[in-house]
Amino acid sequence: MAGTGRAPLRDRPDILVRVEDLTVEFPVGRHEVVHAVSGISFDVAEGETLGIVGESGCGKSTVARSIIRLNTIKSGHVIYHDKDLATLEGEDLRRVRPDLQMIFQDPISSLNPRRRVRAVISEGLSIWGDDKGVWSQDRIEELMVAVGIDPEFGERRAHQFSGGQCQRIGIARALALDPKVLICDEPVSALDVSVQAQILNLLEEMKSRYGLTLMFISHDLSVVKNVSDRIIVMYLGKACEIGTADELYERPRHPYTRALLASIPEPATTVDVAEGNITGELPSPINPPRGCRFHTRCQHVTDICRAEEPQMVAVGGDHFVACHHPVEVALAL
Amino acid sequence: MADTQLSVTDLQVRFPTDRGVVEALNGVSFDLEKGQMLGIVGESGSGKSVTAKTLMNLLPRTAEIDGEVIFEGEDVRAVARERRKHFWGVKMTMVFQDPMTSLNPVKRCGEQIAETLRYHLGHGRKMALRGATDLLGQVGVPEPAKRVHQYPHELSGGLRQRVVIAMALACEPSLLIADEPTTAVDVTVQKHILDLLDRLRREREMSMILITHDLGVARGRCDDVAVMYAGRIVERSATETLFNESRHPYTDALLRSIPHIDQPSHTRLDPIPGRPPEMINPPVRCAYAPRCRHAREDCLTSIPTMGGVTGVHEFACHHPANTDRGDAALAANVAVGVTPAGLHLTAGAGSE
Amino acid sequence: GGGDDDNSGPSETDDSAGDDSDGDDTGDDDAGTAVTPTVAPVPEEDVDPDAIVTGGTLRVALEAESDGLNPVANNFAQSAYMVGFALMEPLAYYDEAGNWFPWLAESFTRVEGTNSWQIKLREGILFHDGSELDADDLVAGFEAQLADPVISLAVGPSYPAENAVEKLDTYTVQFNLIRPSAHFPTAVTAQLGMVVSSEYIAAAAADASLNQSPVGTGPFRLVSRTQDDVTIVERNPDYWRGADTVHLDRVEFHVHTDTAVAADLVAAGDLDVVISSNADAILTMREADGVVTIENLLGAENDIMLNTRAVPFDDIRARQALTFSADRESYAALISQGTSPLADSMFHPDLIWNNPAVVQEGNQPELAQPLVDAYCADLAENCSDGKINMELQYSGPSVLQTRIADLLSAGWEPFFNITIEELPQDQHIVDVITGAYNVVTWRQFGAVDPVTEVIWLECATAEGFLTINWVRVCDEDRDALLFEQRATADLDRRVEIWHEIQQSIHDTYSYIFMTHANWTMGLSESVRNICGQEGPDGVVLFCNNGGVTFLHGVWLSE
Amino acid sequence: MTRFMINKVAQLLLVLLAVTFLSFSALNLLGDPLFNVVGPLAELDCDAVEAGLIEDTTTTLNNQVGDCEIVAEARAVYRLDEPVMKRYVLWLGDLISGDLGTSFKNDLPVTEILKDKFPVSIMLMVMAEIVALGLAIPLGIYAAYRANHRADRILSVGSFGVLSIPNFALGVILLYLFALKWQIFPATHDDSSFFAEMKSLSLPAITLGAGLAATYQRLLRTDLLTTLQEDFVHMARAKGMTDSHIMWRHALRPSLFSIITVFGVNTGALIGGSLVVEQIFSIPGVGRELVQAVIRDDFPVVLGGVVVIASGFVVINFVVDLLYSWLDPRVRTT
Amino acid sequence: MTEIIETPQVPEVVPKKVLGVAFWVAIGWLFIVSLIALLAPVLPIDDPGEIGAGGPREGPSWANWFGTDALGRDVFSRTAWGARISLVVGLLAITLGIVVGGSLGMIAGFFRGWIDHVISFVFFTLLSFPALVLALLITATFDRSLRTVSLTLGVLAIAPVGRLARASTLVFAEREFVQAARVLGAKSRRIIVKELLPNVLIPMGALSLLGMGIAIVAEGGLAFLGLSVEGDAISWGKSIVDGSQSRDLQNNPNVAMFPIGVMFLTVLSLNFAGDRVREYFDVKESAF
């Protein structure tokens, strides 16, 4: 599985962000590198929500962070508005940053404990205030109301708010600069179920109100499905399967996608629970398996999987799989 | 009920702190039958872990504990001094949430398992180590002979949790309490662990309390489920009953607030407003009232007691959901647009 | 050096220095008249020789430590003498009455018609290395001293550049002096007369670390030495006067910078002897039960020296003003705490040398103001705010010295702008030797026979880059007097001369005498015979010479 | 492991180089080594003598050797005419062959001087650490065990108090009470026997150890409290182990990291003895030697001391690193 | 569906942090000491240098509250004047330590890479000089003016403070709010100043109190080596050394003990206040 190839890239005028062959490696020790992300290609159309799922350590966050250049990129391109973010540096990079904002997993740690909430939210405006001329108290109040924080509490500091509220503040901060793309890295995994729904609803609401394009990362398949239009399933730094949300859940083709769907406590009806029994350990990203990266744990493994890396291929409509032996599913419906 | 193994009655736990007294448990009662798997679900801070720790005698000395815990006919809180040493860890054990931190980072896995054997069963060093290897095999750790010599950090999360489980099972306990044993692992691993626990429970006829905040896990694995909120069990019944005929508005709301894999994407979620109450000096009222659509005046003045059918489906609510009384309360609230607790409900809404 | 607990002054150091002779007591073994009374309580009456205990270890506390023990290379101060006299012996020394007698020398003979003296050594004296003492050792030692830039300051002026010393035969050496001296042997009672073997001198010249382990003829041999900590010596079995004349097996010299603590230790029985001039220590010794004290007020003077060749004290008005405004009373009360009386001159009133007419001024600030005003009117550049600018220097770090400086400057403050400068002892001494100072606290004089003080006072040592006439007063007339008393053996005339010299020192206002330093030995009761020890030929030795004593005759009771 | 070693050794060398270079240049640029060799003659302006502007003492005093000759010889022997950098390199060369030079003051080899002083300082250091750890570990454990109870509060106040007593003040007080007033301990250093030496080092060791003990106690308590919150401790309790078993067998070892770090730094610093305490108790250790050497401008001894102390510091920290990996297998593999 | 407008909630019991009575007692003490130090020249106390303000070595009395020293000087007024130097030394030293060490530490922690290596190496080198040896070197080679002594102790503070600043910068630089600022387009300088500085500075503030205590004690240590401020300047360390001569200690412990007591209380107050401040500003980040 876990393959490469630019097949999933769509040729549409409304593509906002286009990631091509993104490869990220982190040096560990003297001579080794973690192959965190290896040749992923995908794109996001304007107004779309792209979900990214996968197990811990598969590179979801790395993809997100690479797009906004919190990582150094080894190779590949991140095209946004004709600009390749992968090669931008210094002031040029800084200038595009307001367009792509991020929401982090840990709502508490993503707020400066020493600063007041109002200052946190207006941070972007005060950085860009001169250039954009949008710096105003009204804007802050509006944002606070929009995300459900009483503007009265603007003078408080983060530790006086609950996790859910902190996440709202984080969202307000990201929205202050009128971004085009909002990248959410597991924004709800640290929250309780009851609060999780509030945040997910809020994101949806903000998306339509401010015309955002969303990238949503989570390891919770139900959550990802709920918010996404299109989903990428990742495994060990590679993409396995890309497709629209409903398509992917209804007709999962990749053995790994199916294993995931079969493993969740209330398994999807489209897969067999037995498919969830994937064996073995997650291989180390320092020495990922040759060929298909999933072959060490795949029930359908054959020699070709060990030798050759599968390429992304279209399996109908907006659905791509990187597998030598994609599972056949009935084209129900 | 003949086989009641554990009986908890009106358990109360308070922690005096600098900020005031944290009333962590306010009268928790439940029974557990032999071989049964009880799920306890609830939001963070609802008192799940405190319940488990009370049973395991793990609470800090500062905790004030009231109530009765009878385990196999014996009052746990009055275990004779000489038997104390080999009570916990032998008959009743526990598995914690984070497999990384549940293992002592500076000791080899084998040693840690063997320690239990040596401590409680008086095994010699060699024999205990052999026992540890056996146990690792039983919990499905590959190459157990090699693993006993490894340190926890050299193992993956899934393996670590298995080591923890092996450690807990060393003395063949008759009750295992698992406090969120799978929150820190991936879904695929979670499945393995839960399968393993299931298998072990059956093989050893062990009773289990599975604490989780994941309703799905509880639904898929438990015989009975208890829902906790603010230090109380607010609803408890057989699993299917609970999920299909939830009576407490909190259980009801909880079920509606989580996304399901079978729903189409962009299905709007129905969140529970607000957040759990502070546990310090809580006012006398239904703790859920401020977030509850069904709340009426009586919810703000008195704490509902456990009702429903004792031992079958119990819930603590003045206006249970999906009952006439509950519907009436909701309708009345919607009519004025706000609950007596100040929660705003916009018009047009109502029962689905 | 400065006040006390540092024992810094090269003053004590060199009180051996000068020399020459003349007078009639030629070659007389027990020459001299009673020039000074020894201070010690008279030794215990007639101890039964059989009662004397042989053996044991004597533990002595010293308040400071010297760089080395090589008499031809290091500068000796009190502590160096204490250890030094255990290991080495002088050519001559003083008896109880303060008269010199030959020690390693068999006799001193003045060569008629010349200024020369011949020293005949005793035969058969062995050094610790087994070699025999002979004329070569003496010559080598003398030449080494002349070659040393500092030691030579004391020796040089008395000798011609050529042929200062001659070996006559194996045991006889002739010293050719420039001027006549009747008291040449007094010059070799201390450092300059300490004899070490010529092999050692050569070896130490090549390897300076040997300065720590001199090879002498003394009653004890060096066992080990850790500088600044402890030096241990043991009985010399080959001692030329017979090993049985030495009673102790071992002596340990410990350095205790705070001798008041050491005094407590003597009282507690952890030490046997402590030697100090520190008032705190003396008082502690006096008060402690079971500690016997031997005090000596004749041994040195605490004084303040003024550099007469540097601004502002090159002007006598400034010197007078400083003298008048000096708070001597407080000094005696607070620093000496009554352990030592105010001094008027370089001599204790008990001494025949003392001129009672000379009175040291002080505590008369009212006299100072007009002088300061006059000075500042003439030399405004050396004054500010109507006060004379000056620098007070002392060696430190030392609490006592700091107190002294605080006390002095408190008295002077109304008339002087004082910059206080605390210097490490070495630098302090160097500044004094090179004249790079205004005012320093110091300690000087107190030799058993004042003839050895000449070198600090004569013109020859006031000139040049390095001087030991620290205050740099040169007076031809005074020089004449100094040389005259050296040349004569007439005690009355000498006394008369010294009276005049005292007056002249006073009139130059170059010294402000503060108190007579009190050198006190504190002994535990078991220490016997510190005073009453005998030198060669049964002469009873001068006891507690400025805190220095021999130890070979000491024994420990019980 | 070998790489680790090589790294550490390289670091040691680098630090030594930096430390010695700094000291060397400081000493040579700011002080005048000549003075220490020839004493007062250093002040003599020999150029002026040569030019006949001032007189050499030789002329006035009939000395046999001209002062300027002595100065010139000393300059040659001690390479004082060479540039500082070159002298440093030469000095380094000597250092490599184990020669730390010769004291300006008493002409003993520096190695010889330090060799005598070192054992005392080491002994003092060891005793101080024994006192510190001996007090801190049981008290730290007890405080953690009784966290927030009265005993813990008293200990906490106590350790705060002890921490706030300057060690010289403690030294002075102990000296006064135990040595002078009650005479339980000797007031001065006594090395007549091992036991006597130990006894005489007791007060200084307590003086040094008390402050360390308070620091260690606080660190240990905090770390233990953190460890005791860890799940594996709960796990051990759930396994039925007794509190003391858990404390000693489970909690203690993982709680030693901070204490070990601080221990390393302190011990490293104590290699040179504690200057002040050695001064107060007149202990003939490296510290006092160093103070004396600095005061007397005995540069070779100062440099030697700095070399020994800096290497000691680095070595101790190296040992601490090793200890880490013994205590924490996680460090071992990374 | 029920549309919910959530009322923002704040914990009902806002953890009202208090510094505690003891803290204010400590601050009060520090205030008094500073005030006395500041006003020493105008207070109706004896001239600290006046010889024989009382008899020598007298115990506490109405005229001389702390008694008199060996020269009969008033120990109380010497302690009051000593506070001037001791406090100034403490303040200057720790200020230098925090300004230089803190900046270097933050730069090292923020930029990492070779800058970090170089700065960390400097810190390590500084640390491997035993503190007082370094102090000795500096004071012995330069003079012993107030400036040099403060500077020396300040230099000593650089490495420990710097390492602490570096460590906490490292911790905070990893935090997501720093990344968030970067994503917003903040420049490095802004991040350091606005995001990191407040977080690093407050612990530094607490540290500065502790550090001041250490510097005050260190001055005393220098005094014992005879290397404190020279001349007739009075400091606590010098007074204590003066009173610590064994005989004074035995007969007039007041001379040493009063300054020791005052120094102890001051250091204790600094330590205690520092500790409380640290705790007070230690934001509890889990309010739920």
Ligand SMILES: Nc1ncnc2c1ncn2[C@@H]1O[C@H](COP(=O)(O)OP(=O)(O)OP(=O)(O)O)[C@@H](O)[C@H]1O
């Ligand atoms: N800064 C880094 N240095 C070294 N390795 C890194 C770094 N960041 C990430 N990695 C490694 O890269 C791999 C991918 O990490 P990433 O954080 O992208 O995973 P993820 O899918 O977001 O996992 P999670 O669900 O745990 O957040 C992991 O093996 C991780 O250990």
Ligand SMILES: Nc1ncnc2c1ncn2[C@@H]1O[C@H](COP(=O)(O)OP(=O)(O)OP(=O)(O)O)[C@@H](O)[C@H]1O
């Ligand atoms: N030792 C303690 N001291 C004070 N309060 C405590 C203590 N232990 C638990 N509490 C409080 O008791 C309440 C219940 O805590 P508990 O750990 O049982 O929650 P939980 O349901 O297990 O939550 P989670 O899902 O986060 O584990 C919380 O409010 C918690 O803050």
Ligand SMILES: [Mg+2]
């Ligand atoms: Mg991630």
Ligand SMILES: [Mg+2]
């Ligand atoms: Mg819990």
